[in-house]
Amino acid sequence: MYQIGEALIGNGNEIAHVDLIIGDKNGPVGTAFVNNMADMSIGHTPLLSVIRPNLLTKPATLIIPKVTVRDLEDANKIFGPAQTAVGRAVADAVAEGLIPKEDVEDLVIIAGVFLHPGAKNYRKIYQYNYGATKLAIQRAMEGYPSVKKVLAEKDRGTHPVMGFKVTRLWSPPYLQVALDLDNMEEMERIINTLPNRERILIEAGTPLVKKFGVGIIGKIRELKNDAFIIADLKTLDVGRIEVKMAADETADAIAISGLGTVESIEKAIHEAQKQGIYSILDMMNVDNIVAKLEKLVYKPDIVLLHRNVDLETKQAEKGEKLAEVTEWGNISQIKELIGKDKLVAVAGGVTPDRVDKALDSKADIIVVGRYIIGSRDVRRSAQDFLDRMPQDPDTMRLAMDEDESI
Numbered sequence: 001m002y003q004i005g006e007a008l009i010g011n012g013n014e015i016a017h018v019d020l021i022i023g024d025k026n027g028p029v030g031t032a033f034v035n036n037m038a039d040m041s042i043g044h045t046p047l048l049s050v051i052r053p054n055l056l057t058k059p060a061t062l063i064i065p066k067v068t069v070r071d072l073e074d075a076n077k078i079f080g081p082a083q084t085a086v087g088r089a090v091a092d093a094v095a096e097g098l099i100p101k102e103d104v105e106d107l108v109i110i111a112g113v114f115l116h117p118g119a120k121n122y123r124k125i126y127q128y129n130y131g132a133t134k135l136a137i138q139r140a141m142e143g144y145p146s147v148k149k150v151l152a153e154k155d156r157g158t159h160p161v162m163g164f165k166v167t168r169l170w171s172p173p174y175l176q177v178a179l180d181l182d183n184m185e186e187m188e189r190i191i192n193t194l195p196n197r198e199r200i201l202i203e204a205g206t207p208l209v210k211k212f213g214v215g216i217i218g219k220i221r222e223l224k225n226d227a228f229i230i231a232d233l234k235t236l237d238v239g240r241i242e243v244k245m246a247a248d249e250t251a252d253a254i255a256i257s258g259l260g261t262v263e264s265i266e267k268a269i270h271e272a273q274k275q276g277i278y279s280i281l282d283m284m285n286v287d288n289i290v291a292k293l294e295k296l297v298y299k300p301d302i303v304l305l306h307r308n309v310d311l312e313t314k315q316a317e318k319g320e321k322l323a324e325v326t327e328w329g330n331i332s333q334i335k336e337l338i339g340k341d342k343l344v345a346v347a348g349g350v351t352p353d354r355v356d357k358a359l360d361s362k363a364d365i366i367v368v369g370r371y372i373i374g375s376r377d378v379r380r381s382a383q384d385f386l387d388r389m390p391q392d393p394d395t396m397r398l399a400m401d402e403d404e405s406i
Contacts (some may be wrong), residue, residue: 001028010128013118017066017379018086018132019069022059022099023368029127033062033108043068049111050085054315057087059099059107066114077115081126085109091135093382098141111136112235166253167198167228169278171393172343173363175229175385180205180369184212184219190344191376198392200382203230203366204251214242217249226341234282236260239268243275247255247381253278258286262295269298280304280345289329290337301366307348331361352384359388 002023020372023029036046049061063086069075083205083323092110093099099107111133119125120163130194138144145153155168177200181187194200202224204216209231212219220229232255239256245252256268258281264280281287281300293299305328328346335344345365346358358366366385 002027003140003143005136005138007132007139009131009135010124012124013047013116014121014124015114015116016077016085016125016128016129016132017114018111018115018136018289019066019135020109020136022107022137022141025106025108029110030108033110036062036064036110041359043070045069047083049083049090051084051087051091051208057090057103058094059090059109061090061109061111062088064110064112066112067117068312072116074115074117075123076188077119077122078113081122082113082115082129083124084131086113086133089130089137093134093137094108095315098138109137125310146253156257160262165226167226169201169228169343169364173359173389174199174228174365175382176203176345176347176365176367177390178203178205178232178347178367178369178381179208179371179373181257181373182207182211185304185344186218186373187216187220188223190373190378191220193381195385195386197386198394199386199389201228201230203232203255203367205367206232206234211392214245214249217246221250230278230280232282235264237264239264240271241272242266243277247272247275247277251277253280253302255280255282258283258289258292261295262292265300266296266298269300271295272301273298278300291334293334293337299342302343302345303334304345305334307350322397328358328361328363331363335362352388355385355388 002021004021004361006019008015015361020281021029021032025033033044036231040046044065047063047134049057049063063078063083065078067303093329094101094104113129114124155170157166177189179190179195191202202220203313204220205391208216210225214231214233217231222229229251231249231251233242233246234255234257235242236257236259239260243254254263254268254272254277278301280302282304283292284304284306285294289305290366293303307327327393328348331344335342343364344362346363347367348366350358350366355366368385372378
């Protein structure tokens with residue numbers, strides 16, 4: 001049996017990232033420990049961690065440099081402050097009871113240590129690697145993170161090295177701005193004027209895509225790198241190809257027409273799953289939405305419902321309960337059909353004074369076109385809707401909330 005831990009601490013070139021495994025000498029970790037010591041490679045020579053020269057730490061710990069050691073200057077950093085930091089962190093972990101003293105002779109540790117070639121400050125190298133090693137050991141021994149933690153963070157965490165955020169729709173409601181335009185300059189003006197809010201989704205409307213091609217998504221991405229971008233292709237056929245085209249241009253979601261055959265819709269949804277983007281099933285002009293959804297084995301991530309001004313009259317004539325029905329349909333019933341964590345979007349004549357009704361009916365995404373893009377004050381018009389929604393999900397979140405509770 002073995003435990004796995006990881007930690008990143010610090011900033012700048014001296015930042016420390018440690019991956020480690022703790023396990024029994026007589027188990028797979030012990031075997032890997034010996035194999036790594038006996039199988040050296042140029043630039044990645046394993047070294048035993050020491051408190052000082054001639055004083056091995058316990059449990060015995062093998063450091064594997066994760067970045068190529070190119071010269072003696074690099075070697076001095078790994079054999080000096082980094083080696084000492086790991087050794088003292090292991091020793092302190094034993095002293096503090098993170099690793100039981102009675103087990104130190106039976107355990108070994110393998111630690112992968114990142115050391116940037118541009119790191120210069122030896123004290124920071126020591127400090128950050130000590131902290132990262134100690135935290136990685138604590139996490140390994142406590143089994144951190146829990147599955148609950150991983151699932152809670154998977155859609156909201158960001159990676160500093162990426163340089164951008166991948167937006168996921170984990171905390172509705174959202175405002176989807178439909179750019180149903182045929183003018184690129186107007187598109188740029190609107191996008192640059194919109195409030196910088198996580199709750200805003202940008203839709204490359206069908207007219208925009210038809211005039212400029214699916215490459216318009218890439219243009220929007222240049223303007224708003226972190227935006228959630230929807231390609232409204234209204235795919236009816238050859239869904240796999242169109243989904244891949246949208247994904248290749250970095251779209252986060254693609255709209256598929258609910259008028260397509262069940263086979264075409266499922267192929268498009270399946271391709272969206274494979275590409276890692278959201279599938280939106282647009283139910284415009286679909287007579288029986290419930291029946292269509294019931295036929296699908298692969299359910300969409302989002303169902304888009306359009307306003308039907310005659311719906312309430314039809315429901316009344318059939319004697320159905322109006323309390324469960326909105327002008328967009330029975331949203332609760334749709335959610336039951338598509339499953340947990342799936343979303344419902346509503347579109348068609350949505351103005352700020354109707355937002356509360358849509359949100360109270362459990363709509364997750366409010367799709368707005370002309371009210372915003374036709375306004376002289378785009379920012380104010382978008383804010384009219386945002387004012388009726390909660391703050392952005394992580395506005396009040398502290399950076400340290402990502403770490404362990406104590």
